Amino acid sequence: MEPRPLPDPDSEELAALVGSTSQRLLYGLLYRRRDHPPTMVELRLFAAQALGEDQSQTDRRVRELRRYFDVVAERRDGEHRYVLRGWAEHPAADGAPISLRRRAEVLAPQRCAMCGRTPLEHHVTLVVDHRIPQSWGGSNDVDNLQPLCEDCNAGKRDYFHSFDAHADEIRKAISYDEPQRRIGALLAAFEGKWVRSDLIGIVASAKEYQEDWQRRLRDLRFFGWKIEHQNRHNEGARVRAYYRATAIAPIPDDIPGVIRAETARRKAAGAARSARTLED
Incomplete structure (x- = not known):
């Protein structure tokens, strides 16, 4: 079987695959110089002159290209040269x-x-x-x-x-129709470990944007879940919020109906307590 041909540097195929203009230009250099591959010094010089980038970015860009292409460092004439051999054996899916x-x-x-x-x-x-x-x-x-x-x-x-270790569980959580079920499946997958709020928000909004996903998170308490919250101030300029489930329970089929019934029950219980207080 003939090997899959590499995309032309100016092709739509490459543009659709590699979103970064800088990476596409770096790929173009490797593509054009397959017969005389560049050294890392040459790659860094190209990044500085053609891309106007800090040379420290070059290593990362080569690693990113390796998600799709077979780029190897071969020793030739006493120097390591970066050779674009073809597609990666298992290109990023x-x-x-x-x-x-x-x-x-x-x-x-x-x-x-x-x-x-x-x-x-x-x-x-x-x-x-x-x-x-x-x-x-x-x-x-x-x-x-x-x-x-x-x-x-x-x-x-x-x-x-x-989160690669939890990729299957996250994929399953995203597949659910209800935001409460998506959030619950995500927290359950982490087995009591802290989960950052932005990841929860992303999973909650997987099928439709949830402006108030925190409310959907709180809904889980209607079903017997215990959820803890923590703010962390030592992760850069922003305060990061984390949540974890310390107790979980089955999520009912009729989520809105159970929430309405539990809300009514709690309201009635509160009214009864208030009435007893007045009588006393």
Whole structure:
């Protein structure tokens, strides 16, 4: 069987696969110099001159390309040279590519959705990010896409990679129709460990945006769940909120009906206590 041909550096196939312009340009250098592969010194010089980037970013960009392509360091003539051999043996399973039209639509705001930096003011490069990673079941629907600068995108990817051990459970949680069931399945998967609020919010909004996902989280208490909350002030400039379930219970089929019944029961119990207080 003939090996799968590599995409041309200017092709739509590469643009749909690799969202970063800088990575595509670096790929182009490796592609054009397959017969005389560059050294890391040359790659870093290219990053500084052609991309205007700090040379420390080059190693990370090569690692990112290796998600899709077989890029190896071979010793030739006493130097390590980076050879683009072909596709990776197991390319990253990122699902169907995003069309150029949709990519342009997502990037149109020209501002990073996380840090707010812009290409014109801050000289950052924006990429298309999946709010819910495709490996977790996220789609290419425009509601699941957002513009991120490369730094925020790399940080988000590293953060989400820390949950790889729970990927199957997260994928299952995202598949549920009700936000309460999605949140419950996520907390249960972590078996009493703390879960950061942004991950809960993402899973809660997997099928439709939840403006008040904290309320859906509190709904679990109607079913007998015990949930603890913690704020952490030592994780950068922002205060991070975490939640964990210390006791779980089955989630009923009729979630709205059980919530209404329990709310009515509690209201009646409160009224009865108030009446006894007045009598006393």
